[in-house]
Amino acid sequence: MTENPSLTRLTGRPNGPNCDDDDCPNVYATDRDTFVVQGDHFAALQVPEGESAVEIPRGVLEEAVRALGW
Helix, strand or coil: CCCCCCEEECCCCCCCCCCCCCCCCEEEEECCCCEEEECEECCCCCCCCCCCCEECCHHHHHHHHHHHCC
16 A cells, blocks of 8 residues: 555535635545545544544535545
8 A cells, every 4th residue: 555645625616615725624536546534523433542433514525525426
């Protein structure tokens, strides 16, 4: 696995949430066929040390799905 995968931003585009300053939830696709999710900390779920969970609005996931053409 590469240390710094290439990222393609799937959300925060025109007709989507206003994310001009990268200050809202976003979904990114990597060149490793994975997704990186940026969002607010979701404290209701306890995850192992070194991992984290984020909660993102449904609309952000829908926007990512549209960007992929699914």
